[in-house]
Structures are given as structure tokens and as C-alpha cells.
Amino acid sequence: MENVYDILLERGYIEQVTHEEEVRAILSNERVPFYIGFDPTADSLHLGHFIQIMVMMHMQKAGHKPIALVGAGTAKIGDPSGKTDMRKMLTPEQINENGNKLRVQMEKYLNLDGENGYLANNADWLDELSYIPFIREIGSKFSVNRMLTAECYKQRLEKGLTFLEFNYMIMQAYDFLELNRRYKCKMQLGGNDQWSNIIAGVDLVRRMEQEPVYGLTFKLLLTSEGKKMGKTENGAIWIDPDKTSPYELFQYLRNVEDADVENCLRLLTFIPMDEVKRLGALEGAEINKAKEILAFEFTKIVHGEEEAQKALEAAKALFSGGGDSDNIPSTTLKASDFSEGMPLLDLLIRLELIASKGEGKRLVAQKGISVKDEVVGDFAMNITLDLFEDQALMIRKGKKVFHKVIVE
Template structure:
């Protein structure tokens, strides 16, 4: 099966510039393609990982990914889908973030300069001559068409800076530069990048008369169209120091029933017959499908050992087994609990609550437990008597567990 058909069957593909030509190209050649990642954080998150999985599918089919770090474009900021201008990062932070992202990607795709190519657009964007760039590249862009692009529409109401207005031109220039340097013939990206990808395809065709193509794949969203990959603590990160394998497992163990099949298709390499079988399960049986989803994705990101630990911890907790070494754990000073410390205050410090007010509402709803006992008093204080072997288990709602260990 052509890799395009694989991606289409699994539900990745949203829009494409020239479908027949792309299918023929992917059949006939080892195609160099690129996906860009602006290093605005020091780790990839689950939303990025859809793109990493696409690169994995493409590389397994013999095609050559170019993992482009946006060391130059990150200094401008992509306005796509944003209501405000992105925070400006220092050059040092951008460079450090980019290196960390590439190192993460190397776990999943080969980036040896042949089977896969690492690149950074700071190499050609940082030292451009402004007037020369305007003459060669700016002359190929129609401002009326740019302003009509979806990526600018939301910002036109709140104010689009000239800095951000240049982002589309810069991303289009990336495609031209990668085509000239590596004979890159395709740009892939999330569906929010369609306008920018079209700009790159058109620039390559106008500037060098090169036949190049663009393709977007779906963003990771719920069946209601809401972006997935966010928890109360923030994004679900690939870095285990930012999101533990257990927390990642729990996130996908608790997705809505309607989202299971889509997540299995996009985030695992299970055969589609199995994906459809699992997605069709109903009632209590769908929980088994969720467990498989959580295990397969955690295994893909962190390896089988960590996935097994997360699975064992989940089974122990849901079976009422109490504390487990694989549950998120925070160490706290024993002296804090000698006189007693309010449980809600502890939960705020651990990031389990945004505020004590939220905690008080949850207490009224029987939504907080300590060591498997419902907490009825919003001012309840944890003391040393609540710790067994220096450990206590806090539970928020039905799904969030956190162990406190005294030191």
C-alpha cells in the first residue's frame, strides 16, 4: 500500500495541493519532504507528535524527512490560531529549545543526513539582506491574497503586527531554500498551516518553476473539535520530566469513548482492522480499548518498560491497591506536618488545584480523598498520623492520584 493510502486510511490527511501528482511521486521516488517545528518550548508535546508519527510512516516507506527547526521563524512567531502576539524568546533559549526538540525526534526517526536530515532555518534567515530579500522574494507575494488567508483573519480584528505579517513569507522562503539545497519536493504540516504551505508551494513555482507540493493532516482534536493534549497542568509533553509516563498513560486512558478510534488510528501503529474493532466496542468494554490506546502510545513515546509500569500503577489504583511506586510522587518536608498543614494548601502547592476555592467546591462534591477516605472538611489538616511508611495518597475526582512522601 502506498504511504499516501496508509495515511489516508488512518485519517491523517486533510488537504492536498495536487493529489494525483503526489500519489505518483510517492510511488516513483524516494521523496524528500519537510515538517517545521518552531522551538517555542523545550519539549515536543502530544500535538507535535502527530507530525512525528507522520514522519515515521513516511520514513518507513523509504521517504526522507527533513526535520526543520524554526530557529529563525521562532524569532517572529506564527500568528496562526493565535489571538495575541507570541512571547519573544531570547536567541539562546530558541537555540537550546531547538537542540532539545531535535534530540527528542532522533528517538523516533533517523536523522543521519541521508535517511533523514536535520535543518534549522536560522541558517538562512538570520543573515538575509533585507532589500535583496524584498526584491527576490517579496515581489512574488500578493498582499491582498495574504490578508485573506485564514492564518491572519483572527488577528486582523485584534491587531496584526508587521513582524508577524512576515511569517508567511519566511515560511514560504523555507520551502524554496530547502528545495534548492536538498531537492525537497513536499511540505507537510498540521491543517492550521495550510495558508503558509500554499505560500511556499506558490513561491517555489514562481521563483524557480519547480513542481512542489503541500499536504496537511488533521490536528489532534476531540469529536467535538476541541484540541487534545491539554490537562489542568498544561500540555501533555513528550519530556518525561514535564509529563510523567504515568500521567501520559492516564490522559489517554481517560479520553472520551467517541475519541478512541481516532486516537488509535493517529497515535499508534496498530493495524486498522484492530483499530476499527477496538473503536466499535461499547459500554464497559470500551475501557479495554482505552487501556490499549494508553499503553501503545506510552510505549511508543517512552518504551515498553515505562508503559508496563504505568499500566501496573493504573491497575493497582483502580483495584483499590493504594500507593504505587509508579504514581506521580512529590517529596515534602516532614516538619510541615508536625503541627498540621491544610490538605487544600498542599494540593495547590502540588499543582493539583488552581486555588483553594476550587478545592472547597470539590470537597462539597465529595471529589477529594485522602488515603481512600472522602474529605468532608474543606479546612482539614494533614498531620503525621495521615502518613503510613511516610507516604499518603491524595485523590482528586475519579482519575487523578498523587502520592506525598515525607523526607
């Protein structure tokens, strides 16, 4: 049976690992409890987080035991990793509400039944700590000199690092110790921006428990140009269908750059690697088929086959200019709103396709707005009822964003 470490390596997930040969050996010979932490700073996972979920799914399929840790305790401090400014502080109520929503999402993709996988919340132990005993027992194991060389603190030192944030690494390391004691957790996994924190946790557990434990980081989801994927003009691409519809998720991946197709197929689908390489090597118009497969497969993982099929049919309806387009984002307005016509820029703002009239004027000047598949040449265009067919009107922004206006 193929070792899951080699699967993760071949698919391109692994960035750094503390003890490679030992990790490969225990993943071959044991059912390894491992954990990944998710700080509940928002009420949904986003596309970038899903690399971590995919790794957990691969690991669980191979028989290992995921511990999905909701960081309701550490979220009260805020992770300084990759941040030039201090994170916005959330109230305990917001943190708990977000954490509950993340739990529901993670249980959709992982078996966290208390035997094959676990759900944990670090507020259960961090909220109960007594300050003096904690810094005597745990703080004494950390060198400030060494901590200050960590990548996660360097950026913040330039602008000013609060003592509150300075505690984050110690708290995350303590999570690993608690999970080792409670669940026999042997590995901490995370995005590559967590490397310093993970090393600190591995070191702490080894010193406190005299037991071999390991750390591993995986690549962040980046474009071929090195930018983080999952961001659009309208914000993040969320896993929650109420925040990002299955259709919008599908369209985002259907429109990735050609150079990013193979990497996304490796990291965001379970398609066998031979097929990934074949699809990634397609060129010209044929690469669009690979993008369609990528979008369908990932939407299926996140939202199920039925929603993926609806999104696929909606996309095909748009590109063919006909068919059922019921799954395209739409807004219903009153017919009376158009009785004397509505200025195009006002309509685009109501549809949340633009943030300002200035942006709308620039888009029109760049031939970036189409009405009924015709490029708009005048930003002062008036949208009247006679433009609607069967009470519907299609607006397109750029090549990728479609929105249907319905009148009642």
C-alpha cells in the same frame, strides 16, 4: 506494496492536499524528501505536535526522507496562525536552547543521519538575508491582496497585525525554496492551520524553480467536541518526561472520552486498522481495555516499552487498590510537617493539585477530593500522621489524578 498516502488517508491524518493524484504517484514511484517545520517556542514537543512526528515516521517507514526543520529563524518573527494576539517574543538564546532540545527529541523518533533523513535550521539562511535583495527577489512574487485573504491573518487583522508577523508567510515559503535547492525537497507537510503558508511555499517554488512540488496538511488532534487535545488544568501534555511523566501521559490517554478512542488509536499508534476498528467499537466497560491499549502503545512509542509497562502497572495498582504504586506521582515531606497536622487545603497547594484555597473548597463541595480512597466532606480537614500507612498517604483529585504523599 501499499502506498503511504493511502495509509495516511485510511488512518485519518490527511485534511487537504494540493495535487492528490500527483502526490499519490510520486509517493509510489520515488523516495521523496519532505519537510515539516517546528518553531522552537518551547523546549519540548507536546502531544499535539506528535501527529506530525507520527506522519514523519509513517513516511520514513515507507522509504521517504524526512527533513525536520527547526524554525529558529521564523521563531524570531512568530507565526500568527490561529492566534488573536501577537506571540511572546523570545530571546535568540532561548530560541537556540529550545531548538537544541527539539533536535534531540526528533532524533529519538526519526533517522536523521544525513542520508535517510535530515535535520535543518532555517536560521542558517534567514539570519543571513540581505533585506533589499530579498524583497526584490522574493517579495515581488507575493500579492498583498491575496495574502490578506489567508486564514492565518484574518483573526490578527481584527486586533492589529504587525508588519513583523506579516512577513511570516513569506519566510515560511522561502524555507521551502531553500530546502528544495539544498535537499531536492518536494513536499511540505503541516497541521491544517498551516494550509495558507504551505500553499504560498508551493506556489513560490513552482514559480522560482519551474519544478512540481506539493503541499499536504493533516488534521489537528481534536476531541469529538472539536477541542484541541493535550491540554489539562496543569498545562500541556509534554513529550519531555521531566515536564510530563510517562505515568501522567499514560493516565491522560487512559482517561480520554469513549468517543475519542478510535481516533486516537488511528493517529497515535501503529496498531493495524482492523484492530483499531475492533477496539474503537467496544462499548461499556470493555472500552476501558481499548483505552489501556491506546495509553500503553503511545507511551511505548514516546518513552519506550519499559516506561510504558511501569505506567501500566502503576495504573493497575491504583484501580485494584493494591500492588506496586511506585510510579505514581509522589511528593516527599518531613514527618515534622504533620506533627500538629497540616490543613488539607495547604497540602493540596503544596502538591500543586490546586492553585488556590477557593478551588480546593469548590472541589471538596463537589466531592472531588479523596484521602485514602474516602471522599472528603470537610475542607477544614487536618492531615495527621496517623492517616499514613507505611509512611504513605494517597490523595485523589476527581476520578483521574492520584498523588502519593510520603513522609520521611
